[in-house]
Amino acid sequence: MQEIIDEPGSSMEKQSPTAILIANPTAGSYVFHAHQITNILATLQKQGWQAELKLTQASGDARRLTRVAVQQHIDIVVAIGGDGTIHEIIQELAGSETALGVLPGGTVNVWAREAGIPLDLHGACDVLLNGQIRSIDLGKINDHYFLLMVGIGLDGEVTQSVEKRPVKHLGVLGYLLVAAWWGARYPAFHTTIEMGQQSIKANALQVIIGNTQLYGGALKYTWLAKCDDGLLDVCVIRKQSLFRRVAVIVDFLLRHPRRTQWIRSGTSDTIKLYTNYPIAIQIDGEPMGHTSTNEHPTIISVVPRALKVVVPTRLAPDLFSQASH
Ligand SMILES: Nc1ncnc2c1ncn2[C@@H]1O[C@H](COP(=O)(O)OP(=O)(O)OP(=O)(O)O)[C@@H](O)[C@H]1O
Numbered sequence: 293m294q295e296i297i298d299e300p301g302s303s304m305e306k307q308s309p310t311a312i313l314i315a316n317p318t319a320g321s322y323v324f325h326a327h328q329i330t331n332i333l334a335t336l337q338k339q340g341w342q343a344e345l346k347l348t349q350a351s352g353d354a355r356r357l358t359r360v361a362v363q364q365h366i367d368i369v370v371a372i373g374g375d376g377t378i379h380e381i382i383q384e385l386a387g388s389e390t391a392l393g394v395l396p397g398g399t400v401n402v403w404a405r406e407a408g409i410p411l412d413l414h415g416a417c418d419v420l421l422n423g424q425i426r427s428i429d430l431g432k433i434n435d436h437y438f439l440l441m442v443g444i445g446l447d448g449e450v451t452q453s454v455e456k457r458p459v460k461h462l463g464v465l466g467y468l469l470v471a472a473w474w475g476a477r478y479p480a481f482h483t484t485i486e487m488g489q490q491s492i493k494a495n496a497l498q499v500i501i502g503n504t505q506l507y508g509g510a511l512k513y514t515w516l517a518k519c520d521d522g523l524l525d526v527c528v529i530r531k532q533s534l535f536r537r538v539a540v541i542v543d544f545l546l547r548h549p550r551r552t553q554w555i556r557s558g559t560s561d562t563i564k565l566y567t568n569y570p571i572a573i574q575i576d577g578e579p580m581g582h583t584s585t586n587e588h589p590t591i592i593s594v595v596p597r598a599l600k601v602v603v604p605t606r607l608a609p610d611l612f613s614q615a616s617h
Contacts, residue, residue, distance in 0.1 A: 309367040316373030320399025358384035374398015391600035408608035448572030480531035487560030564589035
């Protein structure tokens, strides 16, 4: 990496960063890229990086490897995989000085798309070498950090259903099939959401709490979210008839101005969400249990500037509140 820039106005040079590349060989597009990864490792080493490659053998390995990397004060952990692999890694990077780099090897690669990291590995490698380091916020729910978003309701149910079924092996198609099945029959749930002074009461199909904007690679429910503003953006999709559920998706896919009619929204650094019975949750696309019930809210909060990330020098427009250098 030629230049590492953190807070606006401060910069430092590091000629030979230490790095661990953690590859998830089961992630969506890994098999198509496997042959390039040794070349990329060699490129990084030629540029002075003290880098080594580790392959995960099971879910949870990426997190364990990252924990060790943080203890060893490694400069950068590079995730070679998708958002699930990144999700494991950020659990240990949160609050540390070790930065997250990404070589996209997942199915959808939401963070890479959002941050403007090229999906081709050589382009992504160029970002590692010539990019910048920024501090961004993380969200937190219970003891789990999230980089992208938390979904409560319909998508939580979809994620949890896919996890238990063979359709998981169909990748995006599997998700779409299960989403269509649940989308046609998911009942609304009553929720009260407290966000500082503001409160929303709604019969909701879905609540999305976003640290970032992009959802599933195509939609933007939290299209005003900034990843470094110390706030989370809330989008509540209100109960709709079957016909209107389709209209909601179409309006969000087209990013049509009328999409605001289907939702209630707000922003806050801490969100208290009340439901009468347990509602399924997904976090960065991974299943994560259910909401608390009755008087006990599920609390979702922001942890400002908790994660260092390697991103292109030309920052993704709209995602950062602080201007590019
Ligand atoms: N060696 C492994 N064997 C089985 N599962 C693994 C292994 N390494 C990581 N995992 C798990 O694989 C899951 C999917 O990984 P990941 O999200 O990176 O790929 P993806 O689903 O193809 O990509 P995306 O989320 O971008 O669509 C994650 O939950 C991760 O914990």
